[in-house]
Amino acid sequence: MASAGAGGASARDALSAATDAFSAVGIDTPRIDAEVLLAGITGRSAADLVANREEQISPAESRSFSEAVRRRLRREPVAYILGSKGFRHIDLAVDGRVLIPRPETEMLVEFALLEEPGSVLELGTGSGAVALAVASEIPGCEVTAGDVSTDALEVARSNAVRLGLADRVCFFHGTWPTPGTFDLIVANLPYVALGDDLPPDVRDWEPPGALFPGETGLECFEEVIAALPGSGVEAPVIALEVGHGQGEQVAALVRGAGFGETGIHPDLAGLERMVTGRRQTTSP
Numbered sequence: 001m002a003s004a005g006a007g008g009a010s011a012r013d014a015l016s017a018a019t020d021a022f023s024a025v026g027i028d029t030p031r032i033d034a035e036v037l038l039a040g041i042t043g044r045s046a047a048d049l050v051a052n053r054e055e056q057i058s059p060a061e062s063r064s065f066s067e068a069v070r071r072r073l074r075r076e077p078v079a080y081i082l083g084s085k086g087f088r089h090i091d092l093a094v095d096g097r098v099l100i101p102r103p104e105t106e107m108l109v110e111f112a113l114l115e116e117p118g119s120v121l122e123l124g125t126g127s128g129a130v131a132l133a134v135a136s137e138i139p140g141c142e143v144t145a146g147d148v149s150t151d152a153l154e155v156a157r158s159n160a161v162r163l164g165l166a167d168r169v170c171f172f173h174g175t176w177p178t179p180g181t182f183d184l185i186v187a188n189l190p191y192v193a194l195g196d197d198l199p200p201d202v203r204d205w206e207p208p209g210a211l212f213p214g215e216t217g218l219e220c221f222e223e224v225i226a227a228l229p230g231s232g233v234e235a236p237v238i239a240l241e242v243g244h245g246q247g248e249q250v251a252a253l254v255r256g257a258g259f260g261e262t263g264i265h266p267d268l269a270g271l272e273r274m275v276t277g278r279r280q281t282t283s284p
Contacts, residue, residue, distance in 0.1 A: 012053035040082040075200040097151040099210040101129040117183030128156030135168040146172040179232025188241040193217030225253045247272035
């Protein structure tokens with residue numbers, strides 16, 4: 001990385017050196033990571049950096065980029081290095097207190113858009129990604145979001161203020177809010193089983209409490225869904241993000257909580273990613 005750190009380096013040289021370094025340690029997307037990091041540090045788009053790759057980057061930018069590359073070589077996630085992550089149409093501040101929002105989690109927002117709810121409850125909000133995306137994309141929807149982690153709630157509340165959505169989302173600490181009725185419950189609960197093979201970017205950096213609920217990976221689903229009937233919270237529809245291979249088991253739990261109509265929905269990779277449940281209504 002000497003060329004990327006030296007004053008007067010070109011964008012091409014900086015990107016090339018970083019890409020080679022990332023490839024050498026087995027990072028899956030070396031070129032993309034290098035471009036995203038340099039774009040974030042210089043304030044330019046990745047496309048602009050590529051189109052004008054012979055342009056010089058300043059000595060200060062070179063030093064900042066070299067430090068970012070050193071952090072990435074330790075497998076720190078790009079989102080933590082830059083302190084932000086895009087999710088649908090919003091940019092979220094993220095750090096080691098919260099799970100980095102994934103594209104597949106956008107399925108929960110897409111499902112909410114189809115339901116057109118007047119009120120949504122999110123359990124396990126983390127950075128606030130789903131709650132804030134729903135609030136920004138469904139005008140008039142009342143959103144309530146909670147988390148058992150006070151650290152995560154600090155991040156979520158800060159994101160709400162920064163995005164101008166603090167008056168649209170009510171945050172609470174814990175699993176359940178005060179008893180009430182909602183049109184839709186959504187949740188991205190921890191679902192990784194202990195012993196599952198995770199890349200070091202996730203295993204060594206993201207908060208374990210947001211990943212691992214227990215031995216099987218189903219513990220949070222079991223606890224939360226079992227507690228729903230006695231929580232004082234009512235909702236006709238529920239949508240849960242799940243891990244691959246968990247769909248049938250979670251759907252059975254959802255049916256046991258009174259949602260007679262369930263569905264298992266794959267993500268773009270064809271993996272089970274969301275379980276939905278709907279309470280059956282009887283005709284008068």
